[in-house]
Amino acid sequence: MIRFLLFTCALLTLLPHYCVAQNANVVIIPQPNLMVVQQTTFELSPATVIVYDKKTSKKDISHLQKQIQRETGLTLKATKKRKPENVIRFVTDYSITIPDNGYQLFVRNNEIEIRGNFAGHFYAIQSLLQLIRKENSKILIPVTNIMDHPRFPWRGMHLDVVRHFFGKQDVKNYLSWMARYKMNVFHWHLTDDQGWRIEIKKWPRLTSVGAYRNGTLKGHYTESPDVYDTSRYGGFYTQNDIREIVRYADSLHITIVPEIEMPGHVSALLAAYPELACTPGPFEVQRTWGVFDDVLCPSEKTFSFLQDVLDEVCKLFPGKYIHIGGDEAPKVRWKNSTYCQSLIKQHQLKDENGLQSWFVQRIVNYLQSKGKRAIGWDEILDGGLAKGAAVMSWRGEQGGLDAALAGHYAVMTPGSHCYFDHYQSAYPTEPLAFGGYTTVEKVYSYEPVPKILPKEKHEYILGTQGNVWTEYIPDFSQVQYMIFPRMLALAEVGWTQPGNKNWTMFKEKLPIHFSWMEREGIRYSRAVYDLKFIPKPNPNGPGILLHIETPDGLQAQYRIGKDQTMRTYVEPIPLQESAIVYAVSAKDELPVGAYNTYNYWHHLGSGNAVTLTPPPHQQYSNGGAFTLTDGITGNLPWKGSEWLGFLGEDLTAIYDFQKPTAIGSIRVVSLADEGSWIHGHRPVQVFASEDGLTYKAVRVKKVNSGFAQTPPLQEAFYQCQATTRYLKVVVPNSGIIPDGKPGAGHRAWLFVSEIIIE
Numbered sequence: 232m233i234r235f236l237l238f239t240c241a242l243l244t245l246l247p248h249y250c251v252a253q254n255a256n257v258v259i260i261p262q263p264n265l266m267v268v269q270q271t272t273f274e275l276s277p278a279t280v281i282v283y284d285k286k287t288s289k290k291d292i293s294h295l296q297k298q299i300q301r302e303t304g305l306t307l308k309a310t311k312k313r314k315p316e317n318v319i320r321f322v323t324d325y326s327i328t329i330p331d332n333g334y335q336l337f338v339r340n341n342e343i344e345i346r347g348n349f350a351g352h353f354y355a356i357q358s359l360l361q362l363i364r365k366e367n368s369k370i371l372i373p374v375t376n377i378m379d380h381p382r383f384p385w386r387g388m389h390l391d392v393v394r395h396f397f398g399k400q401d402v403k404n405y406l407s408w409m410a411r412y413k414m415n416v417f418h419w420h421l422t423d424d425q426g427w428r429i430e431i432k433k434w435p436r437l438t439s440v441g442a443y444r445n446g447t448l449k450g451h452y453t454e455s456p457d458v459y460d461t462s463r464y465g466g467f468y469t470q471n472d473i474r475e476i477v478r479y480a481d482s483l484h485i486t487i488v489p490e491i492e493m494p495g496h497v498s499a500l501l502a503a504y505p506e507l508a509c510t511p512g513p514f515e516v517q518r519t520w521g522v523f524d525d526v527l528c529p530s531e532k533t534f535s536f537l538q539d540v541l542d543e544v545c546k547l548f549p550g551k552y553i554h555i556g557g558d559e560a561p562k563v564r565w566k567n568s569t570y571c572q573s574l575i576k577q578h579q580l581k582d583e584n585g586l587q588s589w590f591v592q593r594i595v596n597y598l599q600s601k602g603k604r605a606i607g608w609d610e611i612l613d614g615g616l617a618k619g620a621a622v623m624s625w626r627g628e629q630g631g632l633d634a635a636l637a638g639h640y641a642v643m644t645p646g647s648h649c650y651f652d653h654y655q656s657a658y659p660t661e662p663l664a665f666g667g668y669t670t671v672e673k674v675y676s677y678e679p680v681p682k683i684l685p686k687e688k689h690e691y692i693l694g695t696q697g698n699v700w701t702e703y704i705p706d707f708s709q710v711q712y713m714i715f716p717r718m719l720a721l722a723e724v725g726w727t728q729p730g731n732k733n734w735t736m737f738k739e740k741l742p743i744h745f746s747w748m749e750r751e752g753i754r755y756s757r758a759v760y761d762l763k764f765i766p767k768p769n770p771n772g773p774g775i776l777l778h779i780e781t782p783d784g785l786q787a788q789y790r791i792g793k794d795q796t797m798r799t800y801v802e803p804i805p806l807q808e809s810a811i812v813y814a815v816s817a818k819d820e821l822p823v824g825a826y827n828t829y830n831y832w833h834h835l836g837s838g839n840a841v842t843l844t845p846p847p848h849q850q851y852s853n854g855g856a857f858t859l860t861d862g863i864t865g866n867l868p869w870k871g872s873e874w875l876g877f878l879g880e881d882l883t884a885i886y887d888f889q890k891p892t893a894i895g896s897i898r899v900v901s902l903a904d905e906g907s908w909i910h911g912h913r914p915v916q917v918f919a920s921e922d923g924l925t926y927k928a929v930r931v932k933k934v935n936s937g938f939a940q941t942p943p944l945q946e947a948f949y950q951c952q953a954t955t956r957y958l959k960v961v962v963p964n965s966g967i968i969p970d971g972k973p974g975a976g977h978r979a980w981l982f983v984s985e986i987i988i989e
């Protein structure tokens with residue numbers, strides 16, 4: 232803290248010299264904690280020399296040389312000899328004026344000076360590289376003063392190389408992109424049900440058998456019947472590959488945290504060594520996703536196996552942390568095993584959760600004996616957290632909060648903000664993803680320190696991390712698309728002090744980074760330019776008013792139906808008959824994003840002030856009751872918008888048509904996505920009323936609508952005859968999820984997007 236204060240004071244005394252209008256050159260991501268840019272520039276030329284002192288890492292110098300060469304074509308010489316001008320001078324500074332891993336970057340007209348300690352030089356280089364501009368064939372860097380240091384020590388990215396495998400070069404590229412944005416922990420998810428991807432010399436079947444599966448699920452597994460690609464799929468990293476990647480990461484100041492899953496997510500391990508399970512097997516390397524009941528049996532044989540594996544893992548990875556998984560380990564095998572039950576008694580454990588704690592504690596202790604620290608998913612808190620273990624909080628922030636309160640270190644990776652396998656755009660054209668909806672703005676808004684955590688415990692929050700699970704990310708270009716630009720947003724969350732973060736400024740910086748991605752051939756998402764259709768009731772008549780919202784500085788261009796004329800959006804568009812509206816964000820009438828469509832179905836209920844009792848569950852109440860009458864029948868794949876969700880409750884909608892109105896049919900568009908605990912509804916009931924007080928049942932007849940529905944979307948079509956002012960439609964929830972289905976015993980979700988009344 233004292234260090235930080237001094238740093239700030241040093242800064243203030245320097246400030247008056249540099250108080251010049253800035254912002255024209257707002258470019259660096261993550262945003263430096265203090266940055267002042269001037270109008271003039273330093274010109275980088277073949278005569279520019281890198282000068283460094285004896286404490287500067289040679290690797291950092293050679294990184295700078297390589298990157299400058301790559302980005303400008305210039306080959307700069309490096310020397311330890313002093314030189315007065317046209318230099319990039321590195322000074323190593325461990326004094327109190329620079330916080331750990333911090334740096335100061337002074338770009339002056341005739342020289343560049345970089346002062347830093349530990350990884351600070353490297354981070355200064357990243358800032359410098361981002362500042363380089365080409366103008367009239369000159370390579371220029373604006374005269375700038377930066378004082379900067381990271382907010383959190385753990386600024387991580389995770390990559391699941393199991394569900395889909397990515398080769399050595401892909402992993403290296405991933406690391407290099409992390410480094411550009413000053414991220415410093417690579418969490419390498421190496422083992423899971425669908426493959427074992429790290430060579431272990433003592434247990435060769437882990438890779439000879441465990442690294443390959445006989446096929447892979449195609450699409451979402453709820454799309455029954457499941458479809459498989461039947462080709463053999465797999466791969467693994469040899470220990471030489473790993474050493475090479477570790478060396479490369481080290482040159483980028485990235486620590487690798489390898490993950491070896493236990494006691495669950497071990498199908499691939501068990502396929503290789505079935506004797507480590509509680510039941511005889513055989514087991515297969517899984518071809519589909521999810522959670523599997525077969526877990527490691529906590530036998531002495533298992534522990535000695537795990538110790539062998541960890542011995543080799545610890546040797547390969549020099550970092551302090553080893554990730555031991557711990558998530559989603561079902562307990563049925565342990566419940567039914569007399570051996571496990573006797574262990575529970577012998578060690579006076581409470582139950583199977585207690586047994587998992589005991590299991591984890593043994594591994595944590597073993598790792599400690601080897602000078603390492605264990606980190607695990609927040610399930611390792613269930614049944615009591617092992618002493619000395621750190622927690623990776625993914626099921627929200629509670630796990631991290633509990634850990635920090637108890638004086639354990641925690642890394643915050645809640646699914647709500649940090650899962651880059653979720654959708655980042657709500658456009659129907661978005662490529663298939665796991666589910667969820669996490670925009671770049673939402674990632675950017677993330678605050679890793681829980682509000683209610685007392686100040687003195689803040690130090691236990693190590694930082695944050697983006698997780699890239701690859702069930703639905705079949706190739707590396709898709710990995711790129713999922714992390715860019717969300718990773719940049721998280722980089723700023725992890726690095727920049729909250730007071731220096733600014734979403735509008737972040738968005739302004741993106742185009743320069745997008746051009747870098749284009750130069751590098753990186754695939755990225757432009758969802759940040761997505762426009763939004765916002766349907767609202769039309770007070771002046773039937774149907775709806777379609778509002779279009781574009782990001783700041785852009786306008787929408789749109790056309791309706793077959794009419795090809797593009798118009799600039801100036802006011803809400805009244806829709807009174809079924810039509811498709813096409814729209815795109817534009818700057819100066821030129822499209823900058825992708826097209827989106829509003830597929831409007833006009834019907835008697837359109838825009839009606841319908842009431843819902845009870846209201847939808849707050850988690851899925853987008854747009855409220857109006858969602859049922861906005862003419863949108865629900866987009867696939869569903870991403871939470873356009874759908875109202877009811878947990879265990881029925882949907883009851885009451886319409887007031889203002890005057891007696893003839894009704895001939897009712898369609899209910901709903902979801903059946905049992906993997907997400909969303910079940911179809913029971914038969915719909917319809918009631919009519921003249922006064923809104925007493926209702927009479929209306930006879931309904933279910934018929935085939937004649938429309939083929941793409942699962943998990945479903946439509947129930949009912950014919951009915953009634954002339955009524957008030958109409959009540961009841962869509963009954965299916966109730967408790969039956970045995971054998973995911974979430975058995977819990978209340979089912981009912982999801983409805985539109986009730987079409989004609």
Ligand code: TNX
Pocket residue numbers: 558559608625650652665700701702
């Ligand atoms: C949950 S996050 C998992 C992973 C899946 C992921 C998909 C965690 C500790 N476990 O096995 O890949 O959801 O988002």
